[in-house]
Amino acid sequence: MPVHNADIEAIFTEIADLQEILGENPFRIRAYRNAARVIGGLGQEIRELIEVGADLTQFDGIGSDLAQKIETIVMTGTVDTLENLRREFPPGITDLLRVQGLGPKRLKQLLVELKIQNRDDLKQACEQGLVQKIRGFGAKLEAAILVSLTAQAAQGRRFLRAAVIPYVENLVGHLQKVAGVHSVTAAGSYRRGRDTVGDVDILCSAASSSPVMARFIAYDEMKDVLAHGETKSSVRLRSGLQVDLRVVPRESWGAALLYFTGSQAFNIALRKRAQDRGLKLNEYGLFPADADDEKKSQLPIIGKTEDAIFQSLEVPAIPPELREDRGEIAAALAGKLPRLVALRDIRGDLHGHTDQSDGTLTVEEVARAAKARGYEYIAITDHSKRLTVANGLDAERVLRQIDEIDKVNHLVKGVRVLKGIEVDILEDGQLDLPNTVLSRLDLVIGSVHHKFNLPEDLQTARVMKAMDNPYFTIFAHPTGRLLPDRFPYAINIPQIIEHAKKRGVVLELNANPFRLDLDDKYCRMAKEAGVLISIDSDSHTLADYDNIKHGLMQARRAWLEPKDVLNARPLAELLEIFKRRRT
Ligand code: DGT
Ligand code: CA
Ligand code: CA
Ligand code: ZN
DSSP states (O other): OOOOHHHHHHHHHHHHHHHHHHTOOHHHHHHHHHHHHHHHTOSSOHHHHHHTTOOGGGSTTOOHHHHHHHHHHHHHSOOHHHHHHHTTSOTTHHHHHTSTTOOHHHHHHHHHHSOOOSHHHHHHHHHTTOGGGSTTTHHHHHHHHHHHHHHHHTSSOOEEHHHHHHHHHHHHHHHHTSTTEEEEEEOHHHHHTOSEESSEEEEEEESOSHHHHHHHHTOTTEEEEEEEOSSEEEEEETTSOEEEEEEEOGGGHHHHHHHHHOOHHHHHHHHHHHHHTTEEEETTEEEETTOOHHHHTTSOOBOSOHHHHHHHTTOOOOOGGGTTTSSHHHHHHTTOOOOOOOGGGOOEEOOBOOTTTTOSSOHHHHHHHHHHTTOSEEEEEEEBTTOGGGTOBOHHHHHHHHHHHHHHHHHSOSSEEEEEEEEEBOTTSOBSSOHHHHTTSSEEEEEOOSOTTSOHHHHHHHHHHHHHSTTOOEEOSTTOOBTTTBOOOSOOHHHHHHHHHHHTOEEEEEOOTTTOBSOHHHHHHHHHHTOOEEEEOOBSSSGGGGGHHHHHHHHHHTTOOGGGBGGGSOHHHHHHHHHHHHO
């Protein structure tokens, strides 16, 4: 997950808090708090500054030591100073620091006097009335802590987009049934196709809002109603997912959809475009800038569809996946919006497992599944022998599988089964099978499945060495992240992209919704460097072949066009690329 300024701010604040509990040097503590504040207030993402090689010591309160730590956090998601401090405390300490009303001083009292280890302990102590008895606490603070603990349980997490799809579809269906409803759709980060969503924003247009609100509140997955108004409500579902609903009149549908789809940064940029043209854009529509609020209702507004608003602003319509203020408005104005890759462009899938390793399908079943999807080709890429937990293949079993694939290619017509392997990259950058075996295959996917904790330079060198092997075709799930919370291992992706370009290696966008690796930003970086991306399902079961749609969403967010995607190429071209790589 990319590190945002808010993450760095939170880490520095936690370091300061923990040092304060330990009674460490007040000047160091203040330095961390200062830096946290400065970073929290920056208008630009630190990780982007680092990407362009900016000097972080230009900012107030950031010396070379803190600059170093910031870079480490951006690369790895954490820093030793924090990890070492955390080891001095019970594992629940980070959660406890987030409880409102508890500064480091009070938390220290709780740790010492009540031996509190985590939120559950604290909740219990509050319920037993032990907390109010501590010097300086009192009944009021105890009650406030209890409220904060309850609210916190449901907050602060992001949900996998793929995991909320069933809820969204179900809820949209539920609301569509209300009489007088015209359109219902999910907006927000969900519509933009982000890998995770903070909450779901549902937009509805209807003649009257109250029946829609009533049916929303009566939805049977509902747990808490957080806010309930005439046109706007917020609820929490039993799964913990927050859903915001807005009901708007039909005349404002397009304007509201545009606004609530966001992103916020995109909205600001588009509003500026409106201002520059003497117009005012908000969630109700597009107005002359000088219209005051009273007269507004009488003016003809443009707001019924997103397209109508884009047209009035003389901006070609920008797909939701691109609305992040990453240059899409300028590209649209220059007539250079990408023709985004779509499912119909995908001609095959190059990463999938069979029952020979940890999958469930036979080679023949894989071939038939691919044919049923209308694919031109499908690759079998089982694990290699080091991955014993997945029953990885040794040389002999690979050769047997090659024979089997030949047989299936005779049997099942109309789709080509490609011979591949997902070979482990060993710690020294060697591959887990000899080249004499790899040379018999059509393609070789390389993966890091162990030794995740190497320092960044060694991890990067390990993978680059593996890429030097002429049989190495695709680098799979390059950062190893697992959503929503396993950080990527430390690896220098810009350097990997550069090396991939040099060697003609393809990078994977693993479409498993827990991975989506490379992410959208790195895929775009690869595209710009001229490195091909392979969007692969990494299937272990029949249902997994559908993962491709999650991968496509990220590919679109990365501005990828069919020409940037390896498996949008016809078979003959694909085989040519594989062959070229080996010579
Ligand atoms: P999330 O929920 O964290 O995954 O991200 P979003 O983008 O869905 O954000 P959310 O749910 O807070 O708001 C939905 C959209 O509403 C957001 O993308 C843009 C719009 N929006 C919300 N607050 C503001 C605001 O203060 N200014 C502007 N310009 N737009 C906003
Ligand atoms: Ca949202
Ligand atoms: Ca929201
Ligand atoms: Zn795999």
